[in-house]
Amino acid sequence: MSTMDWQAFALSLRLATVTTAILLVIAVPLAALIVLGRGRWLAAVEALAALPMVLPPTVLGFFLLVLLGPRTAFGRGIAALLGHPLAFSFDGLVVGSVIYSLPFAVQPLVAGFASVDTALVDAARLLGAGPVRLVSSILIPLARRSLLAAVVLSFLHTIGEFGVVLMLGGDIPGATRTLSIVLYDQVENFDYAAAGHTALLLLGLSALALVAVYATSQKRGSARRA
């Protein structure tokens, strides 16, 4: 095995990017609903959005394997819709990752949106702003750091995701063999030198990306303040 599996590296990046994009589309309205909405059932929604953190990832992966498999009507429906079964495919990993990383997108957004001054929200409402306008012009600009945190956490959590991929993936090069699976294989096969190289590169690149992201967001913040 080569010391660096670039195919797996690219696959992990692709999975994390797609997952993060989908999560933003789901998590921003969900967090806004939890913060702006009224009613006791919202507590249930918030709890539900946090629950994927409770299950051990391999167990979550196992449930998804069964749910998405051809033995359930749901799994057969999805397979008919897509033309192929979801297990052991890249699309299947996306579904698993979105569920698995959902709390990491929703939690920071809820915290950020909730910290926005309610007077501003009420004022905007009085001036006739609808929910879309509230979110896009008030909540998101004022909770930029939380949005950034949600993106960073979802992305990194998906890069490092292991249990769900292990269960749902089937270790297929180019389709489901992500970098964390390669790393695990290298460790389990006693190829510690290769594992060290892979891990070091992954950590180094992630650290660089994080510093870059945080540096730009800080600049913007201080420019606004000045």
Add this chain to the structure above:
Amino acid sequence: MSKQFLTALFAFLFLAPLSAQASLRVAAAADLEPLFPPILVQFEKNTGIHAEATYQSSATLTTQIENGAPFDVFLSADLSFPKRLINDGLADAAGSADSSTPITYARGTLVLWSRKDSQLPSPSLDLLRSLALKRLAIANPDRAPYGRAAVAALHSLNLYDALKPRLITAENIAQAAQFVDSANADAGLISLTSALTSRLSADGSYFVIPRDLYPPIEQGAVIVSSTRQPAAAHKLLDFLLSPAVQAELAKSGLTPVK
């Protein structure tokens, strides 16, 4: 909260773990999980020694022992992992004829398994040749002994190249069985011990892969050198090799060595 409650809570949180008896710790290959617990119960009845087993892939257990995991006995699913520990001076087969060779306590059997409600014909070598077989689950051949045997058998049948794009690699033999049992894979090359569990024998049927198609899956045991209970560890190995337990293994899908 009453004082008694707090005291009880404190005792539960901090004292309970200390009260656990120093029992014999067994590192056992995952394929033993379906059959090993009753054997340990019988062992305690016969000898008064309480033993607890941890089930993992042989590779994981080997790494753990190399890094100081407090196991007394290691029951691998093959010979290469215990040999590796012997070569590193971390384990031995003391007491047997040759202390540098792991004690073979059983042989594994590879089977082709599929669900009864599968659209494909029931398991046979013809099923492996069938083009309708879209996904065949195997265990990771780099480290799982049954995965290695599966690849060897496919090579012997000259089917490996044809089936390679259709292979789904599972982390271990139990996961390979899950892939098939959940109907995500059409069939799987798994262990007879898995196929004979009540769950899988209810859901599907198996075909024993002819033994001349793959090198024997010899399962080796060693005693971890750092054990503080060598006598108890030896008793467990003797117990494993006793006729009664060997007969028990045979019922559960392992081939006795005695």
